[in-house]
Amino acid sequence: MLMSPRRSSRDSFSRRRFVTQALGMTGVVGLLGTHPLAASWLAPTLRQTSTDRVLVVIQLTGGNDGLNTVIPYRDEAYRKARPQIGIPEADVLKLDDDLGLHPACSGLMELIERGKLGIVQGVGYPDPNRSHFESMDLWHTCRHKEQRRREGWLGRYLADVRDQDEADVIGIHLGRDEQPLALASADFQVPSLASIEEFRLRVAKQELLRGILQGTGGAGKEDDQDDLMAFLQAGTSAALSAGQRLDEILGSQHDRGEFPASLLGEKLGIVARLITAGLGTRVYYVTLDGFDTHALQPKVHGALLRQWSEALESMMKYLGKQGMEDQVLVLTFSEFGRRVAENASEGTDHGAAAPLFVAGGGVRAGLISSHPRLDDLEDGDLKHAIDFREIYAAIIEDWFAVESLGILGAKYEKANLFASTR
């Protein structure tokens, strides 16, 4: 079985949720108050700690048409390949003299102008597979189908850094859809949640419960080998505190933020609130389905892009107001792009390389790497210039500061995602 090496992670990771709270936030009590080490962790030096990093993954399921997302609007070959569904030059949101965004992506434009969004062009992998499942599985596991694929890249990462004694959720899949393989690991299961309500305790008297847990008494065996009870005790206190913090945030009008009433808008709204509530979660995963646009693409694709762009922009704005924009990295990907030439039903078929998007987290803003050439195709598809595992390597090593070899199964060069060495 493919396993990554275990690493001790007690040092910086286990204290992250406490640190989150300690960083520039009032009302630090919650989690801190219940932990015996809280006082020492409030030492001034920790205020400078910035290892407190979160990754949000947005999966565009179905194969997003990259060519109509980041558009080579001056390219004759583009016009020729897409007489029906090409985006008119006048409508394109221009990034430079050659490239621009789909008109539904004004949210992304704003992020770029604020220096908060980077677009990595021409991302893919060798011998592209045009099956949704095969390609998605490869993106999730970094393993070919000949190998066994039980663990995802994020699952392996989380298993590596997980602290057994920490009861806070280290990863969350938000949504009622099937849990993505990317989060799977042999050792533990990440929860799937559909709503923020699932984080709020509904018992009659929370204050009483908190009081009881903070007070003395309670079970506990004499021998210190039985730390199961201590684990449960700490976990229950942490859950109560996170719930309380959420209540505060949800209850305060000021913090509510504005999120689009779309499916993704709601999901990212929850993610943003959970992050600011100081939950010790490192990876959030959400999906937006519907990108498999074989027919009558323009309307559907535009609506999906708008949904994604608005939701992403709202989340970044909300995090920005809380001063947490740079603590969060958002990755948006799809299992493949689409064929360069449109089909006969005003749609596009499964393709290969496509752009990928990174936001927040001190990323290099604007266009990263060059657009794949339309006059140099492989079986009618764009060729990739950057392997998606190079993106992962950069995220694992530069963002999370962990060795990527065991997680990715091979050593990949790191894509240059960040503005400065992080």
Place this chain on the structure above:
Amino acid sequence: MTIFDDLDPDWAWEPWEATAEDPWDAAKGAHLARRAGFGPTRSWLAKSTARGLEKTLDELFSDRSAFDARVYQESDQLVGAILGGQDPRQLASWWLRWMSMTPQPLVEKMTLFWHGHFATSAEKVVDVECMYRQNQLLRDGALGSFPYLVQGIAKDPAMLIYLDSAFNRKGRPNENFARELVELFCLGEGHYNEQDVQQLARCFTGWEVRRNRFRFNPYQHDDGEKTIFGKGGIRSGEEAVDEVLRQSTAAQFIVGKLFRSFFADEPAPPPHLLAPLALRFRETGLEIGPLVRRMLSSRLFFSSRVVARKIRSPVELVLGILRALDATVNYRLLADGLERLGQGLFYPPSVKGWEGGRVWINSSTLVGRANLIHALVNEPTTRFGGGGLSSWAGRAGAGELADFLREFVDICFAVSPGAQRIERLLEDAQDSSSGEARYRRLVGMLAALPEIHLC
């Protein structure tokens, strides 16, 4: 050095016997019921306390002929209705109802154990009847012979569909099932090599699923001789399974997994502690029943090293509370709630089944556990012994809130939350509400305490 390292195996596996200082009592009965089943009901506990361990075990290990046939018939009718539909989650609701009321809780506990061991998900299999037939196979063999189970699972349509092994052609053997057979079902990692897997896979060529039934296709079977674990002359899949089970590690592997399930999530016991059990298990042809009975009647099982050393699975937690209150609920609500907590019956997360132990617990599942119990207890359709909770408590001779609370703690908690906490909950409940609501709220509060998760 862990709590199991310094144990003398001879001491550990001797049958536990009541003494004046360490008598058979309700606490021991409740421990047995929590581990061997889904927790005691009030009346079960009274009966078993009076009967003693031996008779209690006799009943736990009885087959269904010892019980009222009508209970089984009624349950079978329910299944019949569900099989006509297309929803595997209805099957999960049925199973939970059956777990909570079966006269043979140990059989269901073992069936659940094997469901995790031979994990198969309806997510992929889809067909309800396939899932049910596998469930019945696991139930039939729950306390029978392990070879029967493995031979059955090797031909089980749900398993083969789940492992992408519904077709297996000569010349291009599918290694998936062969690999899981040795790695997950029988021996564990590191006790076989790639050569063994490839040879095993050849034995299973021609094993197919057609219209959701197993069939042997002789035209696709590679009838050549195979060598597995150094033994030559093996041809059929059945012979291959037998050869795998002849490995001495098979007994150790299963005993280790049963220990984790019945005794303690952690730490892992040293091999020498389990050696006498594994040896006997092997000598008796891998008969599961006698092994489990020896484990559940041992000194170690009733010792402080084992009591309250496990984290309850979602199923154990919720059914334990419902049984303590003679409660019947909307089982679909229960099944869906348990799935959100990570234990969807017929929907295990992967072919490895449920990891168990601390993995069950995180801040979202802790809140989710308390909320699910709160919701079920306060659901208007929930009945306690057929009626309201306060009248049930009254009939049970625990009409006073304080009596009710203490009895609930005794039945439901493997380790008490302590007098102080109990006192505060009681004070609050007496102050703030009245009648039925008071009882239901109190259960909700108790179920939010950290101690509730131990068993």
